Amino acid sequence: MGPPKFPKVNGYDLVSEIGGGGFSTVYRAVNIPEHRVAACKLVRFTDDTTEKERKTVEKEMRVHTALKHKHVLEFLHAVIVELKHRHIYHPGIYMLLELAGGGDLFDKIAADVGLDEDVAQLYFNQLVSGMSYIHAQGVCHRDLKPENLLLDAAGTLKISDFGLSAVFCLKESGKTRLLTERCGSLPYVAPELNSEDPYKAEPVDVWGVGVILYTLLCGNTPWDEPTAASPEFCRYVSGRIFIERPWNRIPSEPMSLIKGMLTVDPEKRMTLDAVAAHPWCMRQSQLASQGLAELASRLTESIHQNGEMNYAAPPTLNGPGPMDTDDEDTIMQSAPNHQSQFTQTLMLFSQTQSGARYTPHLTRFYASLGPALLMGLIHEALEALSVKCKIAPAVKEGPGGSQRHRLRIGGWDKRRQMFKGWVEVERFTYRGAEGSFCVMRRDEGNPISWRQLWKALIESQAVEPHVLRK
Template sequence: MMPEVSISSGTSATARDAFLFGKYEMGRLLGCGAFAKVYHARSVSTGQSVAIKVISKAKIAGSAMSSHVKREISIMHRLRHPNIVKIYEVLATKTKIYVVMEFVKGGELFSKISKGGRFGEDLARKYFRQLISALEFCHSRGVYHRDLKPENILIDENGDLKMTDFGLSALSDEQIRSDGLLHTLCGTPAYVAPEILNKKGYDGARADVWSCGVVLFVLTAGYLPFHDHNLMTMYKKIYRGEYRSPKWMSSDLKRFLSRLLDTNSKTRITVDEILRDPWLMKGGVDDESSEFRPEDGFSPEFEYCPTECPLNAFDIISMSSGLDLSGLFGNSAGHVERVVSCESPERIVGKVREAVESTKSEYNLISTRSEWGMEIEGQKGKFMLEVEIHRLTDTLAVVDVKRKTGDISHYQSLWKEKIMPKLTVTAEAPPVAAAADCDQD
């Protein structure tokens, strides 16, 4: 079970006060999300810089986010390691929770790459050693990160790596089922392991290793190994392990990456094997001139445009047949539901046609938008539904269903009661907390 997290209570302090509980002098805003804001602060007694996450109790009360926040705090309390961001204490008022953490001055690893270059192999090796050291410690404490990426890795003023953001992490003593596997679909699409998407359960440690492989590729290539503007196309590349190593990579690194990015989780390299790998065991770090290679250019594939930034765990979670996210967006038309089926697109098209015909002209197929896409009309044109099918693998397809116009009751009647029962969808995933790690005040 999750260990209890003690929270010291106060009565009147807020994040906007100059001093918090007389202990911390609040400084500039570092960032914010949907339920929280993060500030730079200074300890009054020691002068030490800290980061303070300020969470609104009102905005998480009565939602899954409440237990989500508590789990993240509990996990961070378990993890005391030089390459993991430390949590110092948790304070609270009637309206706010204040999580006091280590302040990492150097910023995100992602920002270092996105400035215009890749890392030399020696520097990448140094960071990867530290990443694997932190990951091995997490796994030894029953924690699986599940969202490893350069944005969740910080670099301190000494040039050392710090793992952070445990908002999507799993605890072995709480979330592993009787089959010994995790089943919650989460992560960031470009970094997620292929076995997570098939919804048959996955080993958290091996999934983390895959994400580390993607991180190492990004560090040494300067772009993502699996990328496409079409999400389904990118998932196909991940399933097949389709990527190209740049010409400047050493043969030893290419071999190492092939073991990290093995699509078969059972034969994928383990953390113990990583620590003994010849590439990782090579000599020290070159001088600072080896840090970036801007002359090689920067792949546009690695640029994160605003429209792609939201492609986080929500996209993967929404693929679960057991979790309809339409409720998050109200009952207005336009929401998209996504399910995964273990039938071919051709069979799904046939079953959709069969379901529509069974309504005896109450609903009609009015057009075929593509080979595996169609529009269905009902209520004398007042209701319209779009169905789009994407082949994910030889045995999996994704079905996107969008209600363009019409009452939600007709959507429920047609999709939920007539079409959905005819499809062979994969096993349901349990409901999970939202993917955001911190939320806006």
């Protein structure tokens, strides 16, 4: 009997790890006969898993299953494998979810620059539409932050991760309740959660939506936390911050929205209905009718302008040329809506040694050094940036595929938020000589901070001389 494996989940096989969080791992899943792709979130069971932890995940599934909206990541199916079957399968709860083929929304935004107003307005309206629906179902998300906003292959925003959500209103009776649990990430959490008093559900999410609008426009969060411990928050409350950059470059209409949603007193804070009726939100979107290629181009405008896209997608490389892709990438390209104008314009299908591969992370680069040498320099450069690094065993990509060197990394960003992820390097032939293809894949943390780390790595003294660019 071999080692435990993953079960089939509603006809889907788990094929490769694509992300994760504190308590879960997310895999790409493919249904080969139907040429379909999905994501599968696995929350593992161990002998230490408590009944309370299980109930929390079961609550997340109950809430997420009931939510059906075009701006909510769709919950497709679930399978539970108990510990008694661990000799055959990895035990845990397997949640089959819609695959957000466009990757992270904030992966495409330059740090401290943000999006132009039209793109920000389009995505902000989609967020408000999704959150209005979620609240109408009596659910409060409680963990709105950039890493929980994904894009499908058509560039449509999808709200994800209902692990901290709570039901605050019973739809049948309309009866509401106050919430008491303290949760969320400090840069996005509402100030009323700093007290011990029960709090109203909806204003907490409105605050999170307000922080996200600021982040869309400015390419960073406004403060570390909404308390007296944050000098930026104190200057916001006093009004002094509005003459400073980047606040003073926010146009007046979205600024009035930000102030309305980031009103410290939850009783005076704007409601989502008032937000949706605001003139800025009611304005006809010029982008909505201009096609997916234009949307992708406008979304990545800031990382094109600052040159970052030149690293993620350099000129045609004298690599292997067109080659057979493996099954999962062939399916990725032929699956309904995945090889779209949006994903092609974003260049989410990268050329690798074994052919074109779906790589939803724009935090990647090519180098003129071989993988073993490059990985040594990356390790050295990241440790100089105070990033914790641990070498992981290399993995081989399918039959005849190249070996992938891996480094597990983690640390704290400038907003004191934890990040974790992987640096993966594999061989790539460049002008007849050995080169490398490197992807930085984030599991946890702010995508904008992750992009800043990627940029610091490729500009580091050790790595920069070997990086290929357009």
